[in-house]
Each structure stands twice: as C-alpha cells, then as structure tokens.
Amino acid sequence: MAFAALLLCALVPASAEEPKALKGVALVIGQSDYEHVGKLPNPENDARAIEEMFDRLGFETDVAINRDARKLRRDLEGFVDDAEGADVAIIYYSGHGIEAGGVNFLVPVDADITALDDAGEKLVPLSSVVAELKAKVPVTIVLLDACRNDPFPPGTLLKLTPGEAGKPIGAGGLGSTRSVVALNGRAPAKGSADDSLGQVIGFAAEPGKVALDGPADGNSPYAAAILRHIDMMGGEEFGTVLRMIGEEVYLKTGGRQRPWVNESLRRLLYFGTPAEVPKGEEGEILSERRRLLVTISTLPDPQRRQIETIARDGGVPMDTLYAMLKTLGTEKPRDAAELDKLLRGQTERLKQVLAEQATLKSQDPEIVRLSRLAEQAVQEGALEAAQKIHDRPRPALANCRRPSTRPKPTSRRVVSSLPRFSATAPKPTKFPSAIRRQRRTMPRPMSRSRNGTTIKPGSTRQPRPRRSPRTVLSLATMPFWCRRSLPMK
Incomplete structure (x- = not known):
C-alpha cells in the first residue's frame, strides 16, 4: 500500500527559521504525437513519470498529454486559476518549443506552418503564463525539456498577429526567457507580488542549443536526470539538486548537452521529506555520484x-x-x-x-x-x-576464469570442483643440507607420491606437494578479488 509523501517545502532565509509545510501544485505536459511536424519519442513517457514523481512528493498534480492549441491553452489557464493560494507552482513541459524575438513558444500537437502567421493564437507564449503565475504564487518553477531542433522549415518567420512583421525563429530551440529578473536581497521584484520569493526557469539545454532525445521506450536525458535526483533527494536544497541534474545530463550526453537555469530565488528551497537512500553498494555509488556532480x-x-x-x-x-x-x-x-x-x-x-x-x-x-x-x-x-x-571477500577463484577456446580434456575436473586457495597457506619448510642429510636416516611413515607410488622409509625421494592441474590463470586477466586469493610465493 503506497502513501504519498507529504510536501515539506521550506523557504529558509539567511537566518535560520523553522521550516513549515507548504502547498504545492504541478502541471505536467507531454507532447509526442505531432500531426504536421516531427514526432518526438520521449515526451509522453517523460510526462507520466514526472507526474508520478511530483505526486509522491506531495504535490497536487495534473498531467496533459498530446494537447492541441485550444486544449493546451485551456489547461494552462485552468492551472493558473487553481494555483491561487498555493505556495509553489511547477510546470514541466516536454515537447517542441521555439524562440523568436526573445519570446519562447510552446508548440501544440496540431501546429503546422500556418501557425507561424498567427503565433499569438495558434502557439502558446510562455512568458504570459509565467507572469500570471508570478502574480499569484510566491514561488514559480518551470522546467522546459523543449529545446529540440526547430520543427519548421529553415528561414520561416514568426508573426504574433497576421499583420505584423515576421521575426526569425531561433535554430537551436528555446532562448533565455526575459520574464525572470534577478532579485536583490529581500526587495520584491518590480511588477511582482509583494510576497513573491522568486522564480526558477530550467532549460534542458543552454540558450540557443539543442536538447537530445533518449531511447524510444525511455526518457530524455533531462527527464531521466530529474527523475534520478529530485525523486531521491527529498530534503535537499533545490539549487543543489538543479546543479546535480545539469551535470548528470552533461555527463550522460558526453558533454553534448548542458542544461541551463535562470533563477531568482531569494531563499533556500527544499522539497519533500528526506527520502530513504538505497542501501548497500547501490546507495554508496549513488551518494558518491552526487558528491562528484x-x-x-x-x-x-x-x-x-x-x-x-x-x-x-x-x-x-x-x-x-x-x-x-x-x-x-x-x-x-x-x-x-x-x-x-x-x-x-x-x-x-x-x-x-x-x-x-x-x-x-x-x-x-x-x-x-x-x-x-x-x-x-x-x-x-x-x-x-x-x-x-x-x-570484498569473493567466492572461489575458479569461478573468475577467462573462458578458454581450447578443448577441455575429459580427465580434467570441472570448474566447480577446483580447490580454494588461501593467501595464508603454510609454505614448504626448507632445511639446511646437514639437517636434510640427518633427516634422510630417520624413519618416516609410509607415504604416497602424486602418481600413487609408495615411498619407502629412508628413501631420499620427497613427495611433491599436490597441485591443481587447472591453475592456468593469468594475473593480467583477473579482477582484484581473484588476485587476492592466489598463494604467496
């Protein structure tokens, strides 16, 4: 039985104050099934996974999949109305997005080339949505995985209304939004609500750069990083989490994609009750990974x-x-x-x-x-x-062998029957020549050599120590745990 984690969103100023539980709302949008421009494999998967994550963190969530212009605009307007009275509002958008004249637009699934002649109606400008949220909610967070290539033909111009002059569309996805203004100290931003604590606009790639898609049945690099770190970093400061997300994408894409954040928060922001870190080796790897990021x-x-x-x-x-x-x-x-x-x-x-x-x-x-x-x-x-x-201690050395291409003689034992070797095994005793001559005259019990022949008492022949016929491993081909179990010389 699963219980949604309570939202613990503490807005902590420079002086230590007691954190308080706040209300958070989130709208998650995924646009994959475009009708007239290139389809995208990841946004629908991304939206469903991100919505589940915010729900676990305690947000009141809503998800919108493959929305045309009318439905997308209605979803955003309804979200702005519902956000009134909340402390934090988050919009996550995955799909096509374009930039023209310094304004970012979200692209509905029914958009075609004619939408560029009346972008104010057929596309959805982002700045107006952010401005409305800013007037109603103390903290606004927008995460945009929408920096794909321009879905429209090269050289096309965008017009807000049919009668005005066209503006060129940026070739590298979205640009830096002009709606986020850095706040100084505790002074409210000009034109914002007096109790506004700032905004965060997170882009999947740097302004003018292109974001990459992930596997068709998986998530984009940006969404995968969000899922890995926000979901598991309950109680961690939000700015630190965003830096981890950015560096995760940077490493996973081999430096080809580097997320960018434009933020104006005046206080530290925390989400969720502290999550339980995975135990054992997985937890150690994840914790060290985060410190590296x-x-x-x-x-x-x-x-x-x-x-x-x-x-x-x-x-x-x-x-x-x-x-x-x-x-x-x-x-x-x-x-x-x-x-x-x-x-x-x-x-x-x-x-x-x-x-x-x-x-x-x-x-x-x-x-x-x-x-x-x-x-x-x-x-x-x-x-x-x-x-x-x-x-860590490992099982028997025999199970760490490099597979041989030579046929195995039938007389050899199977791998599982090989004896274990110990680094602390006793070494053969070496005697000086005088003592060795004296020992030859001393009676000894009957013993057998390796080939089964009997050694008589007083014989100068010494039995050879039994040795496995399968010690054919090379130090250069064994992992560390196998090398530790070899006998010392």
Missing part, C-alpha cells in the same frame, strides 16, 4: 574542455576522468600540460582495466552481481565505492 559544477570551462578532449580521444567515460581529477585534490599538477599527461596515462590504464573486465565471465551469480556493480561504479565515477566492492 556537485564538484563538477564548480569547475571552470577550460578544465571541462580538457577533460572532454581526453575522454573523447581515449574513448573512456568523462565521469571516471572527473573522479580521477577529484581524487588528486591538492596534489593535482598546476601546469596544464603535466595534468594532461597524467590524465592521459590514467586513461590508458583505465582502458586496459575495462577491456580485461569485458573478457571475464563467470557462472557464479554473486561474482556476476559484484562485477556488474564494480563496472557501474567505475562508469559512474564512484571510484571509492568500486574499490570497496573489489575489496
């Missing part, structure tokens, strides 16, 4: 470009390189050339490790699980969590 958000652009270049040249994830850079800390070379050489050397080592892991197979379910977690931790830049997983 916050660190990346503070890095200057030149250092970002350096990491992007090295990752692209080496064919390794940027996440891991950023984690290596974070691990260096104060020991990081100040000279850019030395840092570049160091990171490129680590990149080559990382490629070798990833290639070796790809060749290892096992039938043991625990080893399969831990290997998958270790690989995930490395890919996510959670190097400390990866090392902890490597240091």
Whole structure:
C-alpha cells in the first residue's frame, strides 16, 4: 500500500527559521504525437513519470498529454486559476518549443506552418503564463525539456498577429526567457507580488542549443536526470539538486548537452521529506555520484574542455576522468600540460582495466552481481565505492576464469570442483643440507607420491606437494578479488 509523501517545502532565509509545510501544485505536459511536424519519442513517457514523481512528493498534480492549441491553452489557464493560494507552482513541459524575438513558444500537437502567421493564437507564449503565475504564487518553477531542433522549415518567420512583421525563429530551440529578473536581497521584484520569493526557469539545454532525445521506450536525458535526483533527494536544497541534474545530463550526453537555469530565488528551497537512500553498494555509488556532480559544477570551462578532449580521444567515460581529477585534490599538477599527461596515462590504464573486465565471465551469480556493480561504479565515477566492492571477500577463484577456446580434456575436473586457495597457506619448510642429510636416516611413515607410488622409509625421494592441474590463470586477466586469493610465493 503506497502513501504519498507529504510536501515539506521550506523557504529558509539567511537566518535560520523553522521550516513549515507548504502547498504545492504541478502541471505536467507531454507532447509526442505531432500531426504536421516531427514526432518526438520521449515526451509522453517523460510526462507520466514526472507526474508520478511530483505526486509522491506531495504535490497536487495534473498531467496533459498530446494537447492541441485550444486544449493546451485551456489547461494552462485552468492551472493558473487553481494555483491561487498555493505556495509553489511547477510546470514541466516536454515537447517542441521555439524562440523568436526573445519570446519562447510552446508548440501544440496540431501546429503546422500556418501557425507561424498567427503565433499569438495558434502557439502558446510562455512568458504570459509565467507572469500570471508570478502574480499569484510566491514561488514559480518551470522546467522546459523543449529545446529540440526547430520543427519548421529553415528561414520561416514568426508573426504574433497576421499583420505584423515576421521575426526569425531561433535554430537551436528555446532562448533565455526575459520574464525572470534577478532579485536583490529581500526587495520584491518590480511588477511582482509583494510576497513573491522568486522564480526558477530550467532549460534542458543552454540558450540557443539543442536538447537530445533518449531511447524510444525511455526518457530524455533531462527527464531521466530529474527523475534520478529530485525523486531521491527529498530534503535537499533545490539549487543543489538543479546543479546535480545539469551535470548528470552533461555527463550522460558526453558533454553534448548542458542544461541551463535562470533563477531568482531569494531563499533556500527544499522539497519533500528526506527520502530513504538505497542501501548497500547501490546507495554508496549513488551518494558518491552526487558528491562528484556537485564538484563538477564548480569547475571552470577550460578544465571541462580538457577533460572532454581526453575522454573523447581515449574513448573512456568523462565521469571516471572527473573522479580521477577529484581524487588528486591538492596534489593535482598546476601546469596544464603535466595534468594532461597524467590524465592521459590514467586513461590508458583505465582502458586496459575495462577491456580485461569485458573478457571475464563467470557462472557464479554473486561474482556476476559484484562485477556488474564494480563496472557501474567505475562508469559512474564512484571510484571509492568500486574499490570497496573489489575489496570484498569473493567466492572461489575458479569461478573468475577467462573462458578458454581450447578443448577441455575429459580427465580434467570441472570448474566447480577446483580447490580454494588461501593467501595464508603454510609454505614448504626448507632445511639446511646437514639437517636434510640427518633427516634422510630417520624413519618416516609410509607415504604416497602424486602418481600413487609408495615411498619407502629412508628413501631420499620427497613427495611433491599436490597441485591443481587447472591453475592456468593469468594475473593480467583477473579482477582484484581473484588476485587476492592466489598463494604467496
């Protein structure tokens, strides 16, 4: 039985005040099934998942899927009316959006080329909706996953009314909205309600840049990042969450998409009761991942470009390189050339490790699980969590073998019957020659050699220690947990 989490949205000023429970409303819109322009695979999936997430956080939610101009305008007008009396209002929009003359427009599913001649009626301008919400709600948040390519032919012009001059449409999705004005201190913004605490406009990509789509049956990179971090970050400051979302998209897209935020909040904003962090290795990976994202958000652009270049040249994830850079800390070379050489050397080592892991197979379910977690931790830049997983006790060494292409002799034992090796196994005792000669004359009990022959007392022949015929592993092809179980020499 599921219970919706209560909304705990604390608007905390610089001086510590007691947080209070507030009312939040959310409208989630997904536009996938366009009739005259390119269809989009993700918005419908994104909208349903985002609506469920806000519902769990305690918002009063409504979802609108594939709305034409009349229905979309009616949904937004109804939401503005319903938002009166709320403390926080959120609009999430996923679909086509365009920018012309500094004004952003949401594109209904029935829009065609003729809509550009009367955009004021056939498209939905975003600025007017934000302005109306700002007058009624203390905090307004708009999240726009609408920065796709211009769905209309190149060179077309947009007219608010049929009689006015046309304006060129931006080629790279939405632009920075002019409706958000930075607030200074605690002074109310000009033209806003006296009790307004500001606004947040989050874009899936930087102004003039294009956002990417995700897999057809999944979510866009921006929606996936929102679901991963807002849903699991109850009780975390909202600005920190937005920075995590931005860096998550940046890493998952290999630097091709970087979300952008225009915000004017005058107080810290928190959502939801603290969520329960996943236990075990998954929780450690996620927690370390979030710390890495916050660190990346503070890095200057030149250092970002350096990491992007090295990752692209080496064919390794940027996440891991950023984690290596974070691990260096104060020991990081100040000279850019030395840092570049160091990171490129680590990149080559990382490629070798990833290639070796790809060749290892096992039938043991625990080893399969831990290997998958270790690989995930490395890919996510959670190097400390990866090392902890490597240091955990593992099952038998035999289950970590590289599969051989040579036919197995029928006389060999199966893998599961191989004996366990111990790093603490006793070493063979070595005696000086005088003592060894004396021992030869001492009576000894009957014993058998490896091939089953009997060794008589007083014989100078020593039985050889029993050794497994299947110790054919290579150190270079074994993960860390297998190497720890080899006998010491």
